[in-house]
Amino acid sequence: MYRPVIALVGRPNVGKSTLFNRLTQSRDAIVADFSGLTRDRHYGDAVLGQRQFIVIDTGGFEPETDTGILKEMARQTRQAVAESDAIIFVVDIRTGLSGHDQDIARFLRTTQKPVFLAVNKAEGMLDSPLVGEFHELGMGELHPISSAHGQGIRSLTEAVLDALGLPEEPEPEEEFDHDPTKPIRLAVAGRPNVGKSTLINAWLGEERLIAYDMPGTTRDAIHVPFERQGRQFELIDTAGLRRKGKVFEAIEKFSVVKTLQAIADANVVVLLLDATQGVSDQDAHIAGYILESGRAVVLAINKSDAVDDYQRETLQRSIEQRLAFLKFAEQVPISALKRRGLSSVWQAVARAHASATAKLSTPKLTRLILKAVEHQAPKRVGAFRPKLRYAHQGGMNPPIIVVHGNSLDGISDSYKRFLEGRVRDEFKLVGTPLRIEMRSSS
Ligand code: GDP
Ligand code: GDP
DSSP: OOOOEEEEEOSTTSSHHHHHHHHHHTSTTOOOOOTTTSSSOEEEEEEETTEEEEEEEOOOOOOSSHHHHHHHHHHHHHHHHHHOSEEEEEEETTTOOOHHHHHHHHHHTTSSSOEEEEEESOTTOTTOGGGGGGGGGOOSSEEEOBTTTTBSHHHHHHHHHHHTTOOSSOOOSSOSSOOTTSOEEEEEEOSTTSSHHHHHHHHHHHSEEOOOOOOOSSOSOOEEEEEETTEEEEEEOSSOEEEETTEEEEOSOOOHHHHHHHHHHOSEEEEEEETTSOOOHHHHHHHHHHHHHTOEEEEEEEOGGGOOHHHHHHHHHHHHHHSGGGTTSEEEEOBTTTTBSHHHHHHHHHHHHHHHTOOOOHHHHHHHHHHHHHHSOOOOBTTBOOEEEEEEEEETTTTEEEEEEESOTTOOHHHHHHHHHHHHHHHTOOSSOOEEEEEEOO
C-alpha cells in the first residue's frame, strides 16, 4: 500500500513542529521520529481514519541572520517539495502575513504539486476576517487551524488526502491466512554506502529474474520479482535502482521516504550493517522503524571480509547496546562484494518469514499462557489480580497474540515481555517481532 508523503513548510515559529506532532501522534502509540536520519528533517507516520501517510517536518533550522533564513528556507522548501506528494504551507495568523511567507509562496507556485495553505494559531478565530489576509498569497482555499488545540486539523488533512486520491478504505492489510504461493516481499534497508546495491546485484546476478519494472514516472517503489529455489520473491527497491545492462545501479541518493515506504510494504527486511563501522544513529532509527512496522528482520553484517577480530567484537558490543530491541533478529555476517554468506541470508529470511506467518493454534496458546501464569502470576493491580483465561492469534506478520481474561488492564510491560518469551520458545519464532494484546471482559 503506497503511503503518500506530505511535507510541512513555512518560516520558523509558525507551528510546523506542533502540527507534525499532532499528525503523527494520532497514530495509536506508534510515533516514529526519524530526526537522526537527516540533520534537519523529521519523518513520521500518521493515520487519518484508515488512511496512512508519511509527514515530513522541515522545522529544525535557526539561522542567525536574515539572509541566512532566506537561504535556509529556500533549501528546506526545495527538498521538502522534491520528496513529497503534497505540501502543507503553514502561516501564522498571530503575526500576520510576512515577507518570508511571500518568498515561500513564490517558490511554491512554481511546483506542480498540490499546496494547501494552513493558517495556524487560529484557535477561537477560525471564522475571523484576519484569516482572509492570507488570500494575498494566491494559494487558493485557506484552512484555518490550531495545531496546539487540534482545531481544523481533520478537515485540512482530509482535503489533502482526498486531493491525492487516497481511498478511504485501503486494500485489506495482510490477509490472515497467508498464501504460501504468494511472493515474499523483501526490502534491503541500510544507510548510504553500506552495500545495498552490491548485495542486490550479487543476488540478482545469481537468480533468475522473472521480469523487472523500469522506474516509471510514478514515485511508487519499483518491485523486482525473482525466483530462488522454487520460491517467489519480490524485491522492493529502496535505492532508486535502474537497470543498466546486466547490473542494477543506484540512480538516487539515499532516500528516507523510499526506505520507510519499502519497509512498510515488505514482509521481511534485510537490514544491512557495516562491519567496519559501529551501529550509527541512522542504523538505530531504521531498525526502530522496522520494529514499529512489525516487520520480520534479518541483520546482515556486511563487509565482514574487511574486518579483524577486534572490529568484529566492537561491532558486536555496539549491536548489543544500540539494537537491543532487535534481539529476536538473526545476525548473519556477509560480504556482498565477495559473495560470501549470501545463502545464509536467504535461509534466515525464510526462517523469519515462516515465523512471521506461522499459525499459532488457540489450544496451544491457551495452554502456554496458563502454564506461564502458574510459573509466574501477574502482579495484583489495586484490589484485583489479573486473571488470564485464554489466548488466540489475532494476526500475522507480525504475529499478534490476543490474551483474554479479567482485570488485564494493569498488566505490566515486563509481564508481557515474559509472555512473549514463552511464546517465542514454544513456537520457535525467530526474526519477527510479536505483539501481545490484552483484552479484558471486565
Ligand atoms: P516551527 O518552528 O514552525 O516548527 O514552530 P513550532 O511548532 O515550534 O511552534 C512555534 C511556537 O508557536 C511554539 O511556542 C508553539 O507552542 C506555538 N504554537 C504552535 N501552534 C500553535 C497554535 O495552534 N496556537 C498557538 N496559540 N500557538 C501555537
Ligand atoms: P549502497 O549505497 O548501500 O547501495 O552501497 P554500495 O553497494 O554502493 O557500496 C558502497 C561501497 O561499499 C562500494 O565501494 C562497495 O564496493 C563497497 N562494498 C559493498 N559491499 C562490500 C563488502 O562486502 N566488502 C567490502 N570490503 N566492501 C563492500
